[in-house]
Amino acid sequence: MLAETICSAVSVAGLGIAAVTAYRKRFLSAARVAAYSLVPLGLVMTGAVAWLADTAFSPTAWAGFGVLGAAWLMLSTTRAVERRRAGRGVTGRGDTPEAVAPRASAPSIGAGQRAAAPKPQAKPADEDFSDIEAILKKHGI
Structure with a gap:
């Protein structure tokens, strides 16, 4: 009796908080x-103390299962709505967050073509140094 009263008060x-x-x-x-607060009420209505004897033929117990099902349905629905909103980038405050690097996840163009391209021929040593000399002259060294 005391446990039922406490569970009902918690519900x-x-x-009220909901x-x-x-x-x-x-x-x-x-x-x-509200869904979480209906769980203790559902447990009281199912008669968890006398589980085996009263559950099968008690309309109150089946009503308790209905309340527990409603609580589960409310929880799963709110979770699904939150996941859906998070997928669209919509927050509760109405501001839409923008991507930090929007093109970072885009595939690079021609990535497969680079692998199939033939390797360039090796340059003579003079040409390699001429590139370096051009860079040094550009910077005034």
Whole structure:
């Protein structure tokens, strides 16, 4: 009797917190808090103490399972909505984050062509030094 009273009080307190959260226009959080607060009520209604004897034929127990199912459905729905919003880049505040390097994940053009291209012929040693000399002259050295 005491455990049922405590679970019911916890559920009522959780639903009150969910109402305050919904009043603050945070509906996903409010739905999640409401779902978590319905779990103790569902456990009380299922009669967890007398599990084996009363579960099969008790309409209250089946109603408790319905409440637990509703809580699970609310949790999974809010999670799915959050994942969907995160995939689109939409946050709760309305500002859209921009990518730091938008072209970083794009494949490079011609990556496969470079592997198939023939190797350039080796240059004589004079040509290699001429490139270095040109760079040094450009910088005034």
